[in-house]
Amino acid sequence: MTDAAPDKPEVLATLTRYLVEMFEVPEEAITFEALLFEDLDLDSIDAVDLVVRLQDYTGRKIPVAEFKSVRTVGDVVDQVHALLVRPG
Numbered sequence: 001m002t003d004a005a006p007d008k009p010e011v012l013a014t015l016t017r018y019l020v021e022m023f024e025v026p027e028e029a030i031t032f033e034a035l036l037f038e039d040l041d042l043d044s045i046d047a048v049d050l051v052v053r054l055q056d057y058t059g060r061k062i063p064v065a066e067f068k069s070v071r072t073v074g075d076v077v078d079q080v081h082a083l084l085v086r087p088g
Helices: 008-023 044-058 073-085
Strands: none
Touching: 008 044, 008 073, 044 073
């Protein structure tokens, strides 16, 4: 029996929970298109805290370079999902 990686809606649900719990972002503001810094009012320190939490979630180190291009909630979901389905 193998554990299937979470699908993108599951990753979005987890990310939404983190954003609400950690940064008090209103849940209704969290959409795939929402810009992390402009729409959700995160700053660079928040981004680092979020990456640390996502590393715990994925069980993998998240290379900073992979998150340099992340701008939206959807970008984060895509990056995290890719980490979860990538072997190793």
